[in-house]
Amino acid sequence: MKLKILHIVGGHFSGGAFKGAYILHENLKKLKVKSKIINDEIKNKKVINEKDFGYINDNLYLKLLHFIFVSIEKLIKFIFLSKKRSSFTLGLFGFDITKSKFYKKADLIHFHWFGDGFIKLKTLNKIKKPIVWTMRDMWCFTGGPHYISDYVNYEKTLLSKYIKEHKKKNFNKNIQFIAISDWLKRKAKSSYVLKNSNVKRIYNNVDHKQFQPVKKSFARLKLKIFTKKKIILFGAENPQNTRKGWNLLLDTIKKLNKDDYYLIIFGKFWSERLIRDTGIQYKSFGYIEDKKILSYIYSCADVFLAISNEEAFGKTWAESLLCNTPLICFKNSSTSEIIQHKINGYVCSKKDSKHLKMAIEWMLSSKRKKRMEKNFRELCKIFKPEYIAKQYINIYKSLIQK
Numbered sequence: 001m002k003l004k005i006l007h008i009v010g011g012h013f014s015g016g017a018f019k020g021a022y023i024l025h026e027n028l029k030k031l032k033v034k035s036k037i038i039n040d041e042i043k044n045k046k047v048i049n050e051k052d053f054g055y056i057n058d059n060l061y062l063k064l065l066h067f068i069f070v071s072i073e074k075l076i077k078f079i080f081l082s083k084k085r086s087s088f089t090l091g092l093f094g095f096d097i098t099k100s101k102f103y104k105k106a107d108l109i110h111f112h113w114f115g116d117g118f119i120k121l122k123t124l125n126k127i128k129k130p131i132v133w134t135m136r137d138m139w140c141f142t143g144g145p146h147y148i149s150d151y152v153n154y155e156k157t158l159l160s161k162y163i164k165e166h167k168k169k170n171f172n173k174n175i176q177f178i179a180i181s182d183w184l185k186r187k188a189k190s191s192y193v194l195k196n197s198n199v200k201r202i203y204n205n206v207d208h209k210q211f212q213p214v215k216k217s218f219a220r221l222k223l224k225i226f227t228k229k230k231i232i233l234f235g236a237e238n239p240q241n242t243r244k245g246w247n248l249l250l251d252t253i254k255k256l257n258k259d260d261y262y263l264i265i266f267g268k269f270w271s272e273r274l275i276r277d278t279g280i281q282y283k284s285f286g287y288i289e290d291k292k293i294l295s296y297i298y299s300c301a302d303v304f305l306a307i308s309n310e311e312a313f314g315k316t317w318a319e320s321l322l323c324n325t326p327l328i329c330f331k332n333s334s335t336s337e338i339i340q341h342k343i344n345g346y347v348c349s350k351k352d353s354k355h356l357k358m359a360i361e362w363m364l365s366s367k368r369k370k371r372m373e374k375n376f377r378e379l380c381k382i383f384k385p386e387y388i389a390k391q392y393i394n395i396y397k398s399l400i401q402k
Contacts, residue, residue, distance in 0.1 A: 003396055004034040006106035008097060010115035012041050014289065016237070016315060017113035017136040020180075023205045025052070027389035033396075036102050040066065040118045054102050056095050056118070069093040069117030080159045087146040089139060090163060094120040098127060107400050110392075112136060121170045130399035131175040132392070134202075135184055137312050140167070140177065141191035147310045149243050167193050176399055178392075180204040180313040181334035202391045204313040206383040210291040211298070211322040213377070219300035223293075225283055227262045230364040233301035233325070235266035235316055236308075237287065245307030251353035253278040256360065266297055298323035303363045306335045307356065318383055321376040328359045338379055 005028060009021040021037065028035040029052070038054045057066040073090045081088065094117050097103055111119075111133040124131075137146040143160025145151040154160055177199040179185035185201045188194045220226070236244045253263065258280050265275065266285035275282055288294050298304065298320045306317035306329040313334050317327050321338075327345040329335035339345035346359040381387070 002032060002034050003393065003400070004105055004107045005036070005110055005396060006100075006102050006108070007035065007037045007110045007112060008119060009037060009112035010040045010118040011113060014237075014287075015113075019315075020134075020136060020204055021112040023207060023385050024389060024392065027205070027385040028392070030386070031389055031393060033389075033393065036106070038097070038100060038102055040115065054100065056100070062095075066095075066117055069095075071117075073116040076159075080157070081151075081154075087150050088144050089114050089116055089146065090144055091119070091121040092163075092166070094118045094123075096120060096123040096126065098123065103127075108132065108396050110134065114139065121166060124170045124175075125172050127172070127174065129174070130396075130402070131172070132178060132395060132399070133175050134178045134180065135188060135312065136180060136204075138184070138187060138310070140171075141188050141193040147243055149310045150241075164193050171197065174399075176200065176395060178202050178395070182337050183332070183334040184312045200395070202388060202395075203383050204315065204318075205385040205388040206315055206318040206322065206380060207291075208322060208377070208380065208384055211295050211319045213322070213324040214295055214299040216300055219296040222296050223283070223300055225262075225264070225300060227281070229260060229262040229281065230303075231262045231264055231301045232360060233264045233266075233297065233304045233320070234307075235264075235285075235297070235304075236314075237267055239265055239267040240271060243309050243311075245305070245309065248307055248351065248353060248356060249305065250274060250278060252356045252360070253280050255353055255357045256280070261360075261364075264297060264301060266294075294319065295323055298325050301325050303328060303360065305356075305360075306333075307351075308333070309351070311335070318380055321380050324376050326363060326376065328356070328363060344376060344379060 007021050007025055009018055011018050025035045025037055036052050038056055040056050057063045072093050076090060077088060091114055097119055108130045109127055113136050138148055139146045142148055143155055143163040148155060177197055179188055179199055179201050180203060182201055185199050188199050234249055240246045263280050263282040266288050268287040272284055304317060304320035304325050304327050306314055306327050308314060311334055317335050320327060327339055329339055330348050330351050336347050339347055341347040346363050348355045348359050
């Protein structure tokens with residue numbers, strides 16, 4: 001008998017959570033699992049319109065209801081938060097997933113990510129089926145932020161305490177939480193909300209077939225980058241997010257010898273003026289959806305900077321490794337679980353521009369770089385989608401058979 005799994009994931013198809021859930025969904029189907037997804041972003045129909053997808057707001061009445069839920073949550077955030085209100089979800093208003101036609105047919109419910117007005121946390125206790133919840137950020141155990149460092153000092157507020165209590169009350173015992181890195185697992189187990197919950201680690205999936213190493217000279221030619229300087233790469237969906245290390249990048253560039261280095265940045269929402277002011281030669285790319293172009297970008301670089309303050313699992317650094325480009329990261333990060341210091345990358349002991357500058361200079365020293373392990377793709381075998389899917393199937397079976 002085939003397993004029937006229902007995935008619940010909010011947001012646009014370009015988001016990391018959606019991509020991770022979708023890759024898992026596709027690989028589960030290859031392994032003969034009946035997998036379906038419920039989403040709240042009706043615009044995704046333009047890209048993904050298949051029988052395995054359901055939209056929680058796919059008629060006029062439900063669209064209106066969704067609009068009301070989102071508006072209420074935005075109003076609460078407007079009242080209680082400062083100007084910054086992104087990457088923050090309340091989970092107080094939303095739909096009851098048990099009323100979905102897909103819910104009735106499923107053996108197990110697999111949650112991935114919530115956005116405003118999607119699923120009402122209070123309805124979780126109505127779910128009488130096993131639940132797997134993949135934590136793709138810190139939201140499950142915070143008072144609303146998807147990453148704590150995005151909202152400094154917020155966790156001590158009354159709203160934060162209320163949401164944490166609300167989560168603790170409504171996260172039922174049927175939930176098997178999955179962290180996508182050991183770093184995230186440690187954070188979850190040390191939190192007030194999930195300290196007594198069952199949390200396992202299964203790494204995020206990364207598509208090996210779409211990210212292939214390309215000869216450096218060919219990649220630079222395709223991207224029209226003509227320089228003999230060492231290329232430093234920095235990229236994210238939103239590079240200028242402080243959590244991604246933007247300010248640290250700027251401070252470090254100012255200390256580097258501009259005659260030796262060339263900077264490439266990809267992603268959206270960042271200021272070119274701030275980069276120009278550092279005096280470094282650079283090339284900027286916007287948001288890149290084309291995986292072949294991304295492979296060229298990763299392959300043309302000499303080093304990738306994975307310098308986020310908090311990151312559950314940054315796919316960009318794994319994609320960089322798949323293209324045989326080494327990394328610089330920080331100690332006690334999800335990236336440092338994979339990187340061996342001065343063997344296949346550089347792990348900074350301190351998060352400051354002095355140590356990051358030292359790391360860049362060490363990594364791009366011609367004598368030392370020759371000693372670096374070249375086949376970084378071997379490191380990424382544990383992220384193969386089919387391998388990840390098999391681990392989830394084992395979890396599903398163990399929960400269903402209880």
